[in-house]
Amino acid sequence: MESMLAYYLRLGVRSLRRNPVLTVLMVLAIGVGVAASMTTYAVFRAVSANPLPDKSAQLFAPLIDVWGPQERGNGDDIPDAFTYTDAMALMRDRKAARQTAIYPLNHTLIPADVSREPFYVTGYAAYADFFPMFETPFVYGGGWNREQDDARAAVVVISSQLNQQLFGGANSVGRSVRLDDHDYRIVGVMADWNPRPRFYDVNNSGGFNDPPDFILPFTQAVDTHTDTAGNNNCYGSAGRDPGWDGWLRSNCVWVSLWVELPDSAAVQAYRDYLQGYGAEQNRAGRFHWPPNAQLFDLTQWLQHEKVVPPETRMSLLLSLGFLLVCLVNTVGLLLAKFMRRAGEIGVRRALGASRREIWTQYLAEAAMVGVAGGVVGLLLTGVGMLSIGLVFDPEIARMTHMSVGLIGLTLLCALVATVVAAFYPTWRAAHVQPAWQLKSQ
Amino acid sequence: MNLPPIIAALRKHKAGVVLIALQIALTLAIVCNAIFIIYSRVENVQRPTGMDESNLLLVEQQWVGAPSGDDAASIQKQDSMLREDLAALRAMPGVSSVTPINTIPLLNSTWGGAVALKPGTDLRGGDARTVFYYGDDQVLATLGVHLVAGRNFNAGDVTNKAFRDNSEPDVVIITKALADKLFPKGDALGKGIYLNGDTKPSTIIGEVERLQVSSNSSWVSAFTWNSTIGPVRLNSNFARYAIRTKPGQLDTVRRGVSNLLYRVNPMRVIDDEDGVRSFADIRAEAYRADVGMAVLMGVVCLILLAVTAAGIVGLTSFWVGQRHRQIGVRRALGARKIDILHYFQLENLLIAGVGAVIGIGLAIGLNLLLIQNFEMDRMPVVYVLSGLVVVMVLGQAAVFVPARRASNVPPVVATRSA
Numbered sequence: 001m002e003s004m005l006a007y008y009l010r011l012g013v014r015s016l017r018r019n020p021v022l023t024v025l026m027v028l029a030i031g032v033g034v035a036a037s038m039t040t041y042a043v044f045r046a047v048s049a050n051p052l053p054d055k056s057a058q059l060f061a062p063l064i065d066v067w068g069p070q071e072r073g074n075g076d077d078i079p080d081a082f083t084y085t086d087a088m089a090l091m092r093d094r095k096a097a098r099q100t101a102i103y104p105l106n107h108t109l110i111p112a113d114v115s116r117e118p119f120y121v122t123g124y125a126a127y128a129d130f131f132p133m134f135e136t137p138f139v140y141g142g143g144w145n146r147e148q149d150d151a152r153a154a155v156v157v158i159s160s161q162l163n164q165q166l167f168g169g170a171n172s173v174g175r176s177v178r179l180d181d182h183d184y185r186i187v188g189v190m191a192d193w194n195p196r197p198r199f200y201d202v203n204n205s206g207g208f209n210d211p212p213d214f215i216l217p218f219t220q221a222v223d224t225h226t227d228t229a230g231n232n233n234c235y236g237s238a239g240r241d242p243g244w245d246g247w248l249r250s251n252c253v254w255v256s257l258w259v260e261l262p263d264s265a266a267v268q269a270y271r272d273y274l275q276g277y278g279a280e281q282n283r284a285g286r287f288h289w290p291p292n293a294q295l296f297d298l299t300q301w302l303q304h305e306k307v308v309p310p311e312t313r314m315s316l317l318l319s320l321g322f323l324l325v326c327l328v329n330t331v332g333l334l335l336a337k338f339m340r341r342a343g344e345i346g347v348r349r350a351l352g353a354s355r356r357e358i359w360t361q362y363l364a365e366a367a368m369v370g371v372a373g374g375v376v377g378l379l380l381t382g383v384g385m386l387s388i389g390l391v392f393d394p395e396i397a398r399m400t401h402m403s404v405g406l407i408g409l410t411l412l413c414a415l416v417a418t419v420v421a422a423f424y425p426t427w428r429a430a431h432v433q434p435a436w437q438l439k440s441q
Numbered sequence: 442m443n444l445p446p447i448i449a450a451l452r453k454h455k456a457g458v459v460l461i462a463l464q465i466a467l468t469l470a471i472v473c474n475a476i477f478i479i480y481s482r483v484e485n486v487q488r489p490t491g492m493d494e495s496n497l498l499l500v501e502q503q504w505v506g507a508p509s510g511d512d513a514a515s516i517q518k519q520d521s522m523l524r525e526d527l528a529a530l531r532a533m534p535g536v537s538s539v540t541p542i543n544t545i546p547l548l549n550s551t552w553g554g555a556v557a558l559k560p561g562t563d564l565r566g567g568d569a570r571t572v573f574y575y576g577d578d579q580v581l582a583t584l585g586v587h588l589v590a591g592r593n594f595n596a597g598d599v600t601n602k603a604f605r606d607n608s609e610p611d612v613v614i615i616t617k618a619l620a621d622k623l624f625p626k627g628d629a630l631g632k633g634i635y636l637n638g639d640t641k642p643s644t645i646i647g648e649v650e651r652l653q654v655s656s657n658s659s660w661v662s663a664f665t666w667n668s669t670i671g672p673v674r675l676n677s678n679f680a681r682y683a684i685r686t687k688p689g690q691l692d693t694v695r696r697g698v699s700n701l702l703y704r705v706n707p708m709r710v711i712d713d714e715d716g717v718r719s720f721a722d723i724r725a726e727a728y729r730a731d732v733g734m735a736v737l738m739g740v741v742c743l744i745l746l747a748v749t750a751a752g753i754v755g756l757t758s759f760w761v762g763q764r765h766r767q768i769g770v771r772r773a774l775g776a777r778k779i780d781i782l783h784y785f786q787l788e789n790l791l792i793a794g795v796g797a798v799i800g801i802g803l804a805i806g807l808n809l810l811l812i813q814n815f816e817m818d819r820m821p822v823v824y825v826l827s828g829l830v831v832v833m834v835l836g837q838a839a840v841f842v843p844a845r846r847a848s849n850v851p852p853v854v855a856t857r858s859a
Contacts, residue, residue: 025751032744108505108710118505118710180678181506225510227605234554234607234637242606243511310815311730314478315737318471321807322741325467329752332460336759391733424456 004357005364012365019337023369026333030373031380033326034414036319038377039384042406043392044316046399047208048308051195055135056298059199060259060267062090062274065292066251078292079233079253080203080305084222086277087255091127095273096259097266098129101218103255104204106229107179109213111166121162121179122229123214124201125221131157131188133260134200139163141173141188144217152219156184162213163189177214182224184216196399199298200258202305204230208395228254271295311392327421334369334425338362345429346437355430362426363419370418374411381410447788450764457756462796465832468749469800470807473828475738477808477820482731482738490546490724491616491651491666493585496537496686497720498695499545500530502702502711503679511603519676520601522706527577529705530682533697535690540576540583541674542683544655545720547727551656554637556615556669558623561640569622570664571615572654573636575673576683581614581649583685589617591630591647594672598646604677609636614647618666636669643671657727659816691719746835753839757785761847768847769854778848785844786837793836797829804828 016023050056065078066086082090087101103125110118130136131143140163144155156177163172176183190211197207225244234252241249261267271293278291296304338345345358382402389397451458504522508515523541530539544550552573574580578594591614598612613634620629633642652668654661686694699711711717725732761768768781804825811817 022755025755029748029751032748036741036744106503108503110505118708120503120710120712180509242608243603244605246607247605309730311734314811314815315734317810318475318738318741321467321471322745325464325471325745326748328460328464328467329748332457332464332752333755335456335460336756340759340762391730391737393730428456 005360008361008364009368011361012368015337015341015365016368022333022337026330026337026369027372027376029326029329029333030370030414030418031376033323034373034377034410034417035380035384037316037323038381038406038410038413039388040312040316040319041409042381042385042400043388043396044308044312047197047312047396048302049196050299051197051199052134052298055133058260058262059133059298060096060261060270061296061298061301062257062259062270063294063296064274064278065287065289066253068287068289069292070289077304078294081231081233081253082255082257083251083253084248084255086281087257089277090257093273093277096270097262098133098260099258100127100130100133101255101257102126102130102200103218103221103228104201104230105216105221105226107214107226109162109166110178110180112178121213122209123212123216125218125226126215127218129260130215130258133258134195136193137191139189139191140171141186144187149217149219152223153217154182154184154220155187156214156216157188157190158186158214159190159211160192161211179214179216180224184214184220190215197302197307199302200256201230202302202307203256204228206309206393206395207302207305207307208393208399222248230254267295309393309396312396315391323417327417330369330418330421331424334366334422335428338425338429341429342432343437345432346434349432349434358430358432359426362429363422366418366422366426367415369422370415371411373418374414377414378407378410381406444787444791447784447791451788451791454760457760458792461753461756461792462799464749464752465793465796465836466800466803468745468835469797469828469832470803471745472742472831473804473824474807474811474820475742476828477824478811478817479735479738480824481818482735485657486728486731486735488653489651490653491586491649492546492720493685494720494724496688496691497583497585498684498686498691498698498717499542499548499720499723500682500684500698500702500711500717501679502681502709502716504706505708505710507678507708509678511605516601516603516676519678520674523601523674523676523680525705526680526682526702529701530684530698533694533701535686535694536684537687538579538583538685540580540683542580542583542681543573543575543675544681545574545584545683545723546653546655547657547723549656549658549727551654551661553654553661554669556619556623556667557635557638560635560642561638568634569619569667571619571636571667571669572656572661572664574652574655574668574670575610575675576670577672577674580670580672580683583683584652585685586652587650588614588647589650590620591645593647598672599674600672601674601676604675607637609639609641609643610671610673611643612646612672613643614649614670615645616652616666616668617648617650619669620645620648622667695719746831749832750835750839753789753836754842757789757840757843758846761785761843764847765850766854766857768850769852769857772850772852773855781848781850782844785840785847789836789840789844790833793833797832800832801825801829 063078063080064086066083067079091099091101105123105125107121108118109121128144128146128149139160143157144153148155163169172186172189176185194211232252232254234250259270261270274293275291278287278293281287282291385400385402388400508518527539527541530536543552554571554573556569556571558568577599578596581588581593602608623629623634624632629645629648632645634645636643651666654665654668684694695717698717702711808820812819
C-alpha cells in the first residue's frame with residue numbers, strides 16, 4: 001500500500017509537470033487565499049484574545065445609569081464609567097469579594113540623579129484588590145494592603161521595565177520615586193505583565209498599549225488632585241462647583257470599577273445590590289428615573305466596548321470570502337485537469353484499477369497541490385505579517401507575529417482546503433465509465 | 442449565431458458552468474463592496490478640515506515641578522509660564538503666528554459639549570453638540586480658518602482660566618454649520634448661546650467658514666462641522682501650542698522649537714517622538730486605518746480579479762481541448778474562424794451573465810451584512826453596475842485567449858480520428 005502511495009505521488013508529480021501553467025495557477029490561488037485568511041486571522045486572534053483566561057469568568061464590570069434615559073436620546077448605551085460619588089459608594093459598601101476603582105494617570109518622573117532628564121510615565125490609580133484580582137505577578141515585593149488604601153499611603157508598584165531603567169533591575173522595594181511633586185515608596189516591582197486587550201482600561205484606550213509604568217493608590221491620587229489621563233465625560237456642567245472638589249462631586253464620569261464575584265450566587269446578589277443602589281438613589285432624589293444597572297463579565301465587557309476594531313472583523317470577513325473564491329477556482333481547475341485525463345482513467349479502470357484506487361491517486365495529486373499551496377501561502381503570510389502595520393494600528397501589528405501554531409495552521413488550512421476542493425473533481429474522475437472512454441478512443 | 446446549441450452544449454458540462462458562474466458571482470459581490478468601501482474611505486480622508494493645513498505645527502509639552510493645583514496663585518504661575526512660552530515662540534524666526542490650543546482637528550483628543558438656546562438646559566440633546574477649541578486672539582490666523590461673518594477675537598476678549606474651571610467664555614466664534622443649525626434664519630451674529638448648560642450666555646461675535654471637530658471617530662459623525670472657538674488660555678501643568686510657520690520654514694522651526702522651549706524653561710518634558718508634530722503627521726495618523734483599509738481592499742480586488750480570470754482561462758482551455766474535434770467538424774462544414782471565436786465569447790457572456798445576476802443578489806446581501814455589523818452606508822446602485830461591467834469585461838478578456846486558440850483549429854481535424 002505504501003509503495004502504491006509513493007507510486008501515486010510520482011504519477012501526481014508527473015501529471016502536475018505536464019501542465020505547469022495550470023499547476024502554478026492552482027498553487028498560487030491556494031497560496032494567496034490561505035495567506036490572506038491567515039494574516040487577517042492572526043490579527044483577529046491577537047485582538048480578540050481573552051487576556052485572563054483562568055480568571056475572566058469571575059471578573060465583572062458593573063455599570064449604573066447615572067445620567068438617566070433622557071440624556072441618551074435614541075438607543076445609546078448608559079455611560080461606561082462611574083462618577084466619583086457612585087464609585088466611592090460602591091467601594092465603601094464592599095459587596096463583592098474584591099473590588100477596585102481605577103483611573104489612568106500621567107506623571108512626569110523626576111530621577112533622583114539630577115543629571116538625568118525627567119520623563120513621562122503612565123500608570124493607574126487603583127485599590128489594593130487590583131493585584132490579587134487581576135493576578136499581577138511580582139518580581140520583588142507585592143501590592144499594598146487595604147489599610148494603606150484607607151491611610152491614603154504614598155506607595156507605588158512599578159513595572160519591571162521602569163525598575164530596570166531606574167535601578168538597573170535591582171530589588172528596589174523600600175526605595176522611592178518622585179512623580180511630579182510627590183515622593184512614593186516602592187512596595188512592589190511587577191514582573192512583565194500586560195494582559196491584552198487591557199480589559200480594565202478599554203473604556204479609555206484602544207487596549208493594546210505598552211504596559212503601565214506604575215500603579216499607585218486611588219485614594220492617594222485623589223488626594224494629590226491628579227487628573228484622569230483618560231476620558232472624562234460630563235453631562236452638562238450647570239451648577240457645578242469650581243475646582244477639584246466640584247469635579248469630584250459633579251456628574252462627570254471618569255472612574256472604572258471592577259469587582260470579583262466567585263460564583264453565580266454572588267453575581268446574582270451583586271446584581272440585586274446594584275439595582276437596590278439605583279432604587280435608593282432614586283428615593284433620595286438623586287436619580288429621577290427607574291434604576292438601570294448592568295453587570296458585564298470580562299469577555300462581555302470587551303464586546304460591549306467593541307475592542308476588536310471594525311477593520312479587523314471586516315478584513316477577516318473579506319479574506320474568508322476571498323478564500324472561498326480561490327477554492328471555487330481550484331475546484332474548477334482541478335476538474336479541468338482531471339477530466340482531461342478521462343481517457344487515461346478509462347484505461348486504468350479497464351486494466352483493473354478500482355474506483356478506490358483512482359480516488360487515492362487523484363486525492364494524492366490534489367494533496368501535493370495543497371502542500372505546495374501551503375508553502376506559497378506561508379511565504380505570503382510572512383509578507384502579510386510584515387505589512388500588517390500598513391493597515392492596522394502599530395500597537396496591534398506589534399502583537400501579531402509568526403508562531404509555530406500559525407505556520408502549522410497555514411499548512412493545514414491549505415491542505416484541507418485543497419483536498420476539500422478536490423473532492424468533487426476526484427469523484428467525477430472515479431466515476432469515469434471505462435467502456436465509454438475506450439470506445440471513443 | 443443562435444443560443445440553443447450553446448445552451449445544449451453547456452448542459453453537457455454543468456459542473457464547469459456552475460463553477461465559473463459561482464466564481465463570477467462571488468467576485469462581483471466582493472469587488473463592488475470593496476470598491477464602495479474604498480470610495481467611502483477615500484472620500485472621508487479627503488475632506489478638508491477647513492484649516493490651511495500646510496505650515497502648521499503642534500507642540501505638546503508638560504512642565505515639571507509646576508504647581509498643579511487650581512488655586513488662584515497656581516493658576517497665575519501657570520499662566521505666566523504659558524505667556525513666557527508664547528512670547529518666545531512668537532519671536533522665533535520663521536514663525537508667523539502662535540496660539541495656545543487645547544486640541545486641533547483630527548488630533549482625537551476631544552473636548553465635547555453642548556450648545557443650547559435656553560439657559561441651564563441640562564440636556565445634551567438640547568440644540569446641538571459641539572467640540573470646543575480654546576485659543577487666544579491669534580487662533581484664527583494660526584489655524585488658518587476663514588472668518589466669513591462678524592469679527593475676530595481681539596486681545597481684550599482673551600481670558601485665562603484653570604483647565605478644570607467650568608465657567609464659559611463671554612464671546613465665541615462658531616462655525617457656519619453650527620450657526621446655521623442653531624439659527625436657521627442666518628441671524629446668529631450677536632446672539633447669545635448657552636454652553637454646557639450654563640446659565641449665562643456666550644455671545645456669538647463671528648462665524649468661520651469651516652472647521653472640523655477634533656475627532657474623526659464615528660461618534661462625532663453627526664456634528665463633524667459643529668466647532669466652537671473660545672478666547673481662553675487654559676492653565677494647567679501642560680500646554681499645547683499651534684504654530685503657523687512662514688512658507689518653507691516648517692522643517693527649520695520644527696527642528697528648533699524644542700530647544701527654544703528648553704532654553705525658556707528647562708523644567709519641562711517634550712516627548713522626542715510626539716512632542717512636535719506637523720499637521721500632515723496628525724492627519725496621516727488620524728486616517729491611517731482608513732487609508733490602510735482602502736489599500737487592502739484595492740489589493741484584494743486586484744488579486745481576486747486575477748484569480749477569477751485565471752479560472753476562466755483554465756476551464757475554457759479545457760473545454761476547447763475537449764471539443765477539438767467538434768470544432769474541426771464545424772470548420773469543415775463551413776464555419777468561419779470568427780464564428781468559432783464568437784461561439785466561445787457568447788458562451789462566456791451567457792455564463793458570466795448568469796453569474797452576474799446571482800452576484801448582484803450576493804452583493805446586496807453582503808452590503809446589508811456590512812450595514813448591520815460595521816456601520817456601513819447603503820451601496821448606491823452605480824457600484825453594483827460598475828462591478829457588473831468589470832466582471833463581464835474580465836470574462837470576455839479571459840476567454841479571448843482560449844477562444845482564439847479554438848478558432849485556429851484547422852478543419853482537417855475533422856477527418857482525423859480523435
